[in-house]
Amino acid sequence: MPITRTLGHEGAVQLDERSGEIFRRIVESYLESGEPLGSRNLSRILPMSLSPASVRNVMSDLEHLGLVYSPHVSAGRLPTQRGLRFFVDAFMQVGDLSPEDRASIDRQVRAGDRDQSVEGLLADASQMLSGMSRGAGLVITQKNDPVLKHVEFIRLGPTKALAVLVGEHDQVENRIIELPAGVTSSQLTEAANFLNAHLAGQTLNELRGEIERLQETVRRELDGLSQDLVERGIAVWSGTDAEDKAAQLIVRGRANLLEGVAGMDDVDRLRLLFDDLEKNESLIEILSLAEAGSGVRIFIGSENKLFSLSGSSLIVAPYRDGEDRIIGAVGVIGPTRLNYARIVPMVDYTAQLMSRLRR
Numbered sequence: 001m002p003i004t005r006t007l008g009h010e011g012a013v014q015l016d017e018r019s020g021e022i023f024r025r026i027v028e029s030y031l032e033s034g035e036p037l038g039s040r041n042l043s044r045i046l047p048m049s050l051s052p053a054s055v056r057n058v059m060s061d062l063e064h065l066g067l068v069y070s071p072h073v074s075a076g077r078l079p080t081q082r083g084l085r086f087f088v089d090a091f092m093q094v095g096d097l098s099p100e101d102r103a104s105i106d107r108q109v110r111a112g113d114r115d116q117s118v119e120g121l122l123a124d125a126s127q128m129l130s131g132m133s134r135g136a137g138l139v140i141t142q143k144n145d146p147v148l149k150h151v152e153f154i155r156l157g158p159t160k161a162l163a164v165l166v167g168e169h170d171q172v173e174n175r176i177i178e179l180p181a182g183v184t185s186s187q188l189t190e191a192a193n194f195l196n197a198h199l200a201g202q203t204l205n206e207l208r209g210e211i212e213r214l215q216e217t218v219r220r221e222l223d224g225l226s227q228d229l230v231e232r233g234i235a236v237w238s239g240t241d242a243e244d245k246a247a248q249l250i251v252r253g254r255a256n257l258l259e260g261v262a263g264m265d266d267v268d269r270l271r272l273l274f275d276d277l278e279k280n281e282s283l284i285e286i287l288s289l290a291e292a293g294s295g296v297r298i299f300i301g302s303e304n305k306l307f308s309l310s311g312s313s314l315i316v317a318p319y320r321d322g323e324d325r326i327i328g329a330v331g332v333i334g335p336t337r338l339n340y341a342r343i344v345p346m347v348d349y350t351a352q353l354m355s356r357l358r359r
Contacts, residue, residue, distance in 0.1 A: 013065055013086055020091075021046060022058045026068055027079045027087040034337050036076030081301040081311075081336065088298055088340055097345045104132065105346070109353055121357060122250045125330055125350055130253025133343045135334030138251045139354075141327060147203055151195045153188040155179075161188060168201075257334060273312050273333070290318040290329035296348045300336055311336065315343050317351035321358050330354055 015023060022042060029037040039055040046055070059077050062068045067083035070076070079087065097105075108128040109121065122139045129137025150166040156176065161183075165173040257273070290297065296317040304314055315338070316331030330350050332343050 013067065015062075018048065018050070019058050019061060021048070022055060023062055023067060023079075023083070024087070024091050026059075026062075026077050027083065027091070030078050031337055031339060036071055036078045038076035041076070081303075084300050084313075084336055085303070088300070092341050094341055094344045097349050101132065101346065102349060104128075105350055105353065109350070109357075121354070123252070125354060126250040126252040129330065129332050129346070129350060130256060132346055133332040133334070133338070134253075134256050135332040135338055135343070136251055136253040136257055138331050138333055140250075140329045147201060151192055153192050155185060155188060290316045290326065290331070296344050296351075298340060298344070313338050313340075315340065315347050317347050319351045319354035319358065321355075327358065328354070 025042060025045060026037050029035070039052040039059060042055045042059075043050050043052045050058075059068060062083075063070065063077065066080055067086055068077040069080050071078055105128060108131075109124045122141060126137040126139040129135075129139075131137075147168040148165065149168050149170075150164075152164040152166075154162040154164065156162055159179050159181070161177055161179050163175045163177050165175070167173075296315060299314040299316075301311050301313065312333055313336045314331060314333050316329050318326040318329050321327045331347055332338070
């Protein structure tokens with residue numbers, strides 16, 4: 001039975017049983033060893049009886065279709081990017097995670113620890129994906145306001161104060177704010193007391209809206225300088241500057257990407273990849289990729305403009321909050337020679353786990 005798949009704008013590819021088997025063996029050999037597979041070795045492992053000469057003819061046809069290429073004269077064949085996409089779409093079988101892998105993910109991401117900080121959860125998920133995939137694990141989250149528990153202002157000088165923000169899980173964020181002229185220590189205390197009396201169980205954005213509704217109360221309870229201080233503190237914390245609107249990226253396992261590097265071309269590609277990962281816009285791009293489809297998405301080489309120059313593959317899935325809004329993404333990035341069949345369910349399960357833990 002012929003195997004047919006349409007690859008984007010490049011048209012349909014159709015393989016008969018013999019061609020499909022030879023192609024599958026070439027790709028699987030590449031994913032396992034990274035080495036080209038020659039006609040002589042192929043003829044020995046095929047389930048049907050074919051001479052090396054017949055195998056070479058089929059390999060030539062596959063090369064004409066753009067699915068494989070020969071890295072050297074008289075060498076075996078390796079899959080092209082188009083070939084890898086065809087293999088992923090037409091041949092790859094993705095099963096469920098083994099109970100051992102599932103238990104390992106639960107253990108490493110501390111699924112039972114709901115009081116763990118968000119930063120710790122993200123770091124654990126990234127480290128786990130790196131270790132289990134042998135690629136670089138990445139976790140991205142959009143910065144969200146924490147639910148507040150306590151606020152304090154500490155004077156640093158005549159016109160500067162340290163605003164200390166404590167979240168419900170005891171995460172602490174410190175910000176330096178400019179003080180209005182003439183603010184006294186008692187006004188700092190007054191402003192902090194007012195915020196602490198009104199902020200319980202609210203994020204800063206929610207608190208800012210609440211204070212806008214309580215403007216008359218604010219005016220009655222606070223003098224002008226203290227009110228200005230409250231509003232300045234909220235504006236700073238609520239992330240109105242460009243830096244605070246950025247997503248947060250945690251990458252673990254970059255050393256894994258150096259394994260098997262053969263020459264300067266590979267080193268240059270890795271350098272390009274690391275440069276891409278450092279760019280702030282890359283985070284938004286990865287989040288956009290994850291949001292564009294449901295479930296796990298696979299991007300090979302230039303299919304993703306973000307990593308097109310480094311020739312890397314990206315396997316990514318979104319995770320959501322309690323209102324089913326996408327708030328981040330988890331994934332694995334590495335060379336095109338990734339174990340896609342194993343990593344896809346791993347990323348999928350991790351995204352589901354992150355969604356449960358963020359609700």
